[in-house]
Amino acid sequence: MKIGIVCYPTFGGSGVLATELGKALADKGHCVHFITYQQPVRLDSFHPNIFYHQVSVPTYPLFDFPPYEIALASTMVDVIVNQKLDLLHVHYAIPHASAAFMAQQIVKTKGLEVPFITTLHGTDITLVGKDKTYEPVVTFSMNSSNALTAVSQNLKEQTLENFEMTKEIQVINNFVDIKRFQYSDKEHFKKIIAPNGEKIIAHVSNFRTVKRVEDAIYAFSKIRTEVPVKMLMIGDGPERPKMEELCRELGTCNDISFLGKQEKMEELLSIADLFILPSEYESFGLAALEAMACRVPVISSNAGGIPEINIHGKTGYLANVGDVDSYAKYSLELLLNEEKLEEFKNNALDQANTFAIENIVPQYEELYKSVLQGVAQ
Numbered sequence: 267m268k269i270g271i272v273c274y275p276t277f278g279g280s281g282v283l284a285t286e287l288g289k290a291l292a293d294k295g296h297c298v299h300f301i302t303y304q305q306p307v308r309l310d311s312f313h314p315n316i317f318y319h320q321v322s323v324p325t326y327p328l329f330d331f332p333p334y335e336i337a338l339a340s341t342m343v344d345v346i347v348n349q350k351l352d353l354l355h356v357h358y359a360i361p362h363a364s365a366a367f368m369a370q371q372i373v374k375t376k377g378l379e380v381p382f383i384t385t386l387h388g389t390d391i392t393l394v395g396k397d398k399t400y401e402p403v404v405t406f407s408m409n410s411s412n413a414l415t416a417v418s419q420n421l422k423e424q425t426l427e428n429f430e431m432t433k434e435i436q437v438i439n440n441f442v443d444i445k446r447f448q449y450s451d452k453e454h455f456k457k458i459i460a461p462n463g464e465k466i467i468a469h470v471s472n473f474r475t476v477k478r479v480e481d482a483i484y485a486f487s488k489i490r491t492e493v494p495v496k497m498l499m500i501g502d503g504p505e506r507p508k509m510e511e512l513c514r515e516l517g518t519c520n521d522i523s524f525l526g527k528q529e530k531m532e533e534l535l536s537i538a539d540l541f542i543l544p545s546e547y548e549s550f551g552l553a554a555l556e557a558m559a560c561r562v563p564v565i566s567s568n569a570g571g572i573p574e575i576n577i578h579g580k581t582g583y584l585a586n587v588g589d590v591d592s593y594a595k596y597s598l599e600l601l602l603n604e605e606k607l608e609e610f611k612n613n614a615l616d617q618a619n620t621f622a623i624e625n626i627v628p629q630y631e632e633l634y635k636s637v638l639q640g641v642a643q
């Protein structure tokens with residue numbers, strides 16, 4: 267199949283997932299055309315079946331807001347026509363689904379029937395999409411998609427609750443590349459971070475308010491009174507300066523390293539004993555799944571789709587949003603008990619295996635086939 271993939275090219279979970287999906291489809295012999303405003307971060311090596319088309323948005327003095335959606339739809343039209351795409355798969359509804367609808371209507375006038383599939387990822391529904399500024403367009407473009415998927419059961423339910431849906435939503439879970447995200451011995455590296463054998467807790471996010479990074483820092487300051495421990499803060503975003511300030515206030519700076527955006531996540535996760543994800547909402551929590559694949563148990567909130575991935579008392583622990591005391595208590599339960607920690611590490615890996623890329627990508631391929639059949643009829 268010739269597949270056009272549209273996504274945000276940055277470190278956000280939806281872009282990561284879309285890029286990994288494209289790479290996996292290319293490995294299976296499909297021709298994949300990425301259409302984005304910048305090279306996706308995880309599209310880092312040459313593949314004969316992968317092509318990249320940049321959306322450029324010309325500026326003009328009249329435009330306070332250059333119309334990205336129009337530039338995107340026009341690029342989609344160009345790629346559909348010239349590369350003879352069979353279908354488009356857009357990740358994150360805003361503005362990709364409405365741009366895809368526009369492109370679909372335009373190529374129809376040229377005698378081409380090209381279906382588009384929309385995958386909902388989270389904040390496109392739960393934060394931004396349901397805002398009344400965007401809601402009518404989001405509802406229309408979701409319902410106009412030839413197929414609509416959500417990355418968790420919880421996100422499907424949120425969508426049904428918040429929008430007037432006429433289109434069926436299929437749940438296709440996110441996945442992890444187990445061959446890449448696996449534990450490897452990085453003892454030398456661990457020694458640099460934790461020279462006296464301290465335990466290591468990791469947090470990965472885009473440092474937005476929805477991630478409640480401060481809860482991870484407050485929990486850490488409680489944990490460190492009971493056990494020698496270090497913390498790795500990976501990623502970057504608007505809340506980071508405030509979080510660094512908070513560490514200074516709490517006097518924890520010497521034990522917390524802010525590493526910024528990192529490429530070799532699997533190496534960093536390999537030295538962690540625990541992963542902490544205290545988010546206000548998470549449709550899925552791809553970062554937690556990648557940690558679990560590296561044998562790292564997860565201490566998380568019970569928000570959104572997280573309980574579909576992190577199993578309380580087995581792969582980690584769940585607590586209510588903001589319950590810092592419980593995050594600390596549960597972390598200590600594992601960090602002070604080697605046997606239990608080892609058991610949870612094994613459980614985390616087993617659970618991650620159920621979301622292995624090999625199990626999930628065929629579900630997308632099946633969906634593509636059924637959509638194309640529908641169009642052909």
Ligand code: GMT
Nearest residue numbers: 278279280387388389548549550551552
């Ligand atoms: O919030 C992020 O981390 C970025 C955001 C995105 O769409 O780029 O992530 C959402 O999609 C990820 C991939 O499907 C999910 O793993 C995240 O849980 C989800 N984030 C939220 O729901 C807040």
